[in-house]
Amino acid sequence: METQARQTGSQTDTQTGGSAIRESYQKFDPQAYLQNNYTPPRADFSRPDSIVPWKLNCLREAFSQGDISGRTLIDIGSGPTVYQLLSACEFFPEIILTDYLEVNRQELRRWLRNEADTFDWTPYIQHVCELEGKGSCAWPAKAARLRSVVSQVIPVDVHRSNPLHPRVLAEPADCLLSCFCLEAVSPDRESFQQALRNLSSLLRPGGHCLLIGALDESFYLAGEGARIPVVPVDQPFVSSSLQHCGFQILTFHTYTLPPSMKVGVDDVAGIFFVKAKKL
Ligand code: SAM
Numbered sequence: 001m002e003t004q005a006r007q008t009g010s011q012t013d014t015q016t017g018g019s020a021i022r023e024s025y026q027k028f029d030p031q032a033y034l035q036n037n038y039t040p041p042r043a044d045f046s047r048p049d050s051i052v053p054w055k056l057n058c059l060r061e062a063f064s065q066g067d068i069s070g071r072t073l074i075d076i077g078s079g080p081t082v083y084q085l086l087s088a089c090e091f092f093p094e095i096i097l098t099d100y101l102e103v104n105r106q107e108l109r110r111w112l113r114n115e116a117d118t119f120d121w122t123p124y125i126q127h128v129c130e131l132e133g134k135g136s137c138a139w140p141a142k143a144a145r146l147r148s149v150v151s152q153v154i155p156v157d158v159h160r161s162n163p164l165h166p167r168v169l170a171e172p173a174d175c176l177l178s179c180f181c182l183e184a185v186s187p188d189r190e191s192f193q194q195a196l197r198n199l200s201s202l203l204r205p206g207g208h209c210l211l212i213g214a215l216d217e218s219f220y221l222a223g224e225g226a227r228i229p230v231v232p233v234d235q236p237f238v239s240s241s242l243q244h245c246g247f248q249i250l251t252f253h254t255y256t257l258p259p260s261m262k263v264g265v266d267d268v269a270g271i272f273f274v275k276a277k278k279l
Helices: 013-025 030-037 051-064 102-112 122-131 136-149 189-200 235-244
Strands: 072-076 094-099 150-155 173-179 203-215 219-221 227-229 247-256 270-278
Touching (some): 013 227, 030 102, 030 219, 051 122, 051 247, 051 270, 094 102, 094 136, 136 150, 203 247, 235 247, 235 270
Parallel strands (some): 094 150, 173 203
Antiparallel strands (some): 203 270, 219 227
16 A cells, blocks of 8 residues: 555544545535536647547547446446547447436436536537447437446445445456546545446456546636545556456557646646456
8 A cells, every 4th residue: 555544533534534525525516516517628629739539549449449348337436427438339339327426417417318407518419429439410329329228326335345335246347447537526635446346346357458647737616615635646656556456457658738727616637548357
């Protein structure tokens, strides 16, 4: 372990930090989070240096390599977003979405039911259709495909040894995806690594794990009073954590935020994308 939890009276720092994080998530506002991260300039499809096109391209590349397959993909800490599934949905007949907060699970269910006034993912879907060479006009079919393969939207807590408690998977998943979750819900590096081990228990040997996350971030904002602490991580730490948890790293990409993407909603320095295989 890189960091040892220290004893402070009857509680460890990890426990204290964990409850501070849980408390800050009670103020998480899905609309504010979407506005902060999923509108221009961070989601500007006319700019190749924008964050969202970079993420979508990493995911498209990972799936197009042809080695990720199986029946079930679980997305851990989905939040109120579906962009992360736009390539994955073509490769899996079943996708399970998960989040810690009911407000986020509601937001996802509202999009799945195609309700009015949900976040408009259309430009994202069009962009991924373009990346896949189908042309942007193919977007309604991809939206329908994603809606049809999502089988459940369920609670998750990565700090539990079974993150899907009380549910128990009949079969381990073939693929895990998790974006901006582990570092944003862990009070310290030890807790990040334990959460990764917990996630790994959901995946079959030989299955793939795709992680996207924030580099060197210490907080992000998600609405009125929601200043959420983040454990700062770097590439060596993420790589060694995966290796210690029994993963082989296949791809590791990083993106450095240009000044124009620093819009005052966090202090993130960069983003990592990693594709790994459970040995
Ligand atoms: N995956 C989305 C994305 O790419 O934008 C959302 C990421 S958001 C930074 C972190 C998510 O982790 C939130 O949706 C939050 O509700 C969820 N979360 C909070 N505590 C968690 C926990 N203990 N276990 C799993 N997820 C948690």
